[in-house]
Amino acid sequence: MFQRGGETMEDLVESILDYVRSDYTDYAIMINGEWGSGKTHFWNNKIRKKIESLQLNGKRYTTIYMSLYGISNLEEISKKIFIETTQLMDKNLRKFMDANGQTTIPEYAKTGIDMANFFGVTQNGDRVDYGEFFSTDDKVLCFDDLERANVDVIDILGYINNFVEHDHIKTIIICNEKELSTKLKSSNLEMKTFIATYLLDKQDELNKTDKPMVEKIQDKIEHVFDKANDYERIKEKLIGETFEYAPKFDYIINGILMRYENDPDLIRFLRENTGLIISTFHKSGTRNLRILKHALNDFKKIYEMVNKSYPNTNHRVMQTMLIFTIAISFEIKAGKITKDKFVNIKDNEEYKSILVSSRILMDNRQFYIKEFDNNYYYNFKSEYRFFKFIEYYIRTRIFDMKLFKENMETIRNTVDTENLPGYKRLLTEEYWKISDDQFGGVIQEVINDVKEGKLNLIDTVKLFAYFSYFSRKGLIEYDLKTLRSVFFNGMNIASLSSEYCPNPKEELGKIAIEEVEEDMEDILKHFNMLNEQLLDKMYKEKAEEIMKCIPMKMEQFYEKFDKECMELPIFKYYDSFQLFQRISCASNEDIVLIKEKLIDRANRYTKEIEPEMKNIKQLKQIIDDYLKGKDTTIKIVMLKEFSRDLGYILDKYKISFLPKREEKIVEPVEE
Numbered sequence: 001m002f003q004r005g006g007e008t009m010e011d012l013v014e015s016i017l018d019y020v021r022s023d024y025t026d027y028a029i030m031i032n033g034e035w036g037s038g039k040t041h042f043w044n045n046k047i048r049k050k051i052e053s054l055q056l057n058g059k060r061y062t063t064i065y066m067s068l069y070g071i072s073n074l075e076e077i078s079k080k081i082f083i084e085t086t087q088l089m090d091k092n093l094r095k096f097m098d099a100n101g102q103t104t105i106p107e108y109a110k111t112g113i114d115m116a117n118f119f120g121v122t123q124n125g126d127r128v129d130y131g132e133f134f135s136t137d138d139k140v141l142c143f144d145d146l147e148r149a150n151v152d153v154i155d156i157l158g159y160i161n162n163f164v165e166h167d168h169i170k171t172i173i174i175c176n177e178k179e180l181s182t183k184l185k186s187s188n189l190e191m192k193t194f195i196a197t198y199l200l201d202k203q204d205e206l207n208k209t210d211k212p213m214v215e216k217i218q219d220k221i222e223h224v225f226d227k228a229n230d231y232e233r234i235k236e237k238l239i240g241e242t243f244e245y246a247p248k249f250d251y252i253i254n255g256i257l258m259r260y261e262n263d264p265d266l267i268r269f270l271r272e273n274t275g276l277i278i279s280t281f282h283k284s285g286t287r288n289l290r291i292l293k294h295a296l297n298d299f300k301k302i303y304e305m306v307n308k309s310y311p312n313t314n315h316r317v318m319q320t321m322l323i324f325t326i327a328i329s330f331e332i333k334a335g336k337i338t339k340d341k342f343v344n345i346k347d348n349e350e351y352k353s354i355l356v357s358s359r360i361l362m363d364n365r366q367f368y369i370k371e372f373d374n375n376y377y378y379n380f381k382s383e384y385r386f387f388k389f390i391e392y393y394i395r396t397r398i399f400d401m402k403l404f405k406e407n408m409e410t411i412r413n414t415v416d417t418e419n420l421p422g423y424k425r426l427l428t429e430e431y432w433k434i435s436d437d438q439f440g441g442v443i444q445e446v447i448n449d450v451k452e453g454k455l456n457l458i459d460t461v462k463l464f465a466y467f468s469y470f471s472r473k474g475l476i477e478y479d480l481k482t483l484r485s486v487f488f489n490g491m492n493i494a495s496l497s498s499e500y501c502p503n504p505k506e507e508l509g510k511i512a513i514e515e516v517e518e519d520m521e522d523i524l525k526h527f528n529m530l531n532e533q534l535l536d537k538m539y540k541e542k543a544e545e546i547m548k549c550i551p552m553k554m555e556q557f558y559e560k561f562d563k564e565c566m567e568l569p570i571f572k573y574y575d576s577f578q579l580f581q582r583i584s585c586a587s588n589e590d591i592v593l594i595k596e597k598l599i600d601r602a603n604r605y606t607k608e609i610e611p612e613m614k615n616i617k618q619l620k621q622i623i624d625d626y627l628k629g630k631d632t633t634i635k636i637v638m639l640k641e642f643s644r645d646l647g648y649i650l651d652k653y654k655i656s657f658l659p660k661r662e663e664k665i666v667e668p669v670e671e
Contacts, residue, residue: 027240146175284330295329351386453493569612
């Protein structure tokens, strides 16, 4: 048996035709290749037609193709060959097949064929031996999907051997040997293990400790049920040559694209971008054409939706969508990744920030995404290269219209870099991608935005890192002193409309250049001060929102206080006089409830709420001043108890946070 590989497609076709042309053969040939690599397509479109056009010694060959997929007994094979070869086939079916260019009977028609009609009557009611009836002279048999049959492969090969050895029929077997060997080893494993254990026990081998039990059972299984060796033995006898089918992709791409011929716009686009399809396929590292076919089918839907709702979409964006659809299909469907690698990336901007960040901790997801990008977009420049609606569609099979519209609107507003704000170009793409003739304009635009305080505070800080870098490299004329002055003033104005930034370290980690730390020192100091002010402003707004629920919306007050204020020194941010007025108007029951919440909170989060103690002391003073000379009522008693418990809370801070050596000489706090 010869193993062949590495030929061109033409060589492979010629070698197979040489086998068919040979006067005398007593062996079959095998075409071995991975699932989805297009072996059946190769047979239908390259081999079959050429065989049927051969004329040898005045006779023409015809081919019989038969998939063994799901065949559960050998009689079914005979029956299938019989139906394909018999001259008694129903004339209407033959006419239908000729009209539709079909060479094999459709499966649905086979099941409906009344076998008795072929013979008039069955022979004395006995079962028909179909093998007696079919004519195989001048035929070439092709058996496909050997590894997918439900019959023991050894039996099938023995059956095929009858044609080859006795009748010298030209026979081609198509299979995936990798899957076949897995199947041979793993079939009926429980039964094999049981019998192997039984035999070992009979031979008194079970209790011996010369080698591990698992190994003994494995050896015994291989010894008794050596199907792999049986397969090799019969293959050696039956198969004269094995051809490795690993097609060059451009050979088969036309066949795949043919299905889109009735969609002129799409087929034109796909044919123009055949190179992108081929290179993305190669970069996937698999040879699975089925996944590619599904990906192109999915892209057809995407292409139609984009053209319908967003005509004139940038050509580069459409090309990137094509690459992304194929790439994400292979990543998810070829079992290369768990599906969740892309789940938490919400948009293109987040995807790109992961790519350009140089200092965020290198977690597995970030490493994977950088690899994904380097692989599939190598030598392909595109600003917008992550499409959430496509990722979601491939992963879940749901085409989410809301996501689609959000993505497309963003693309429409940002992908045309001419219209992308200068500061965004610096923050979301590598600066060297900006052309020299555009760079000056981008710099001036950003400087103007900074001066007018138009940008977010944290973005202004990030941009300073770029500008100090450009200044040191001599790319801009501004010196560091001037830049500091411009950015300090810009930050002051920006802080008036900016929001507090809770994660400055993470945000600054997205800077795509290694900034010089001494350049950043003053700027960061100023940012931290302004950011603290923004935090105060945020808490003041929160305090206002929560405290105004007293006394009329107490349920809302309790809910928000419990959820948001237990560990937050909220009273630091609210005026004590206003707070007293609100509490004094509350019901007696609510005064008691508020007081109990404050005690519980001080016991549980003593350290966290320390900053509000100055205001708590002031509140106690205001209540005490109010109570002087007041007649006793229930409310007055409640307020006295409220003041007393505020004193209990304040007492905790005489002890809790003073250095040990000073504890003995602390003066009592004046009430």
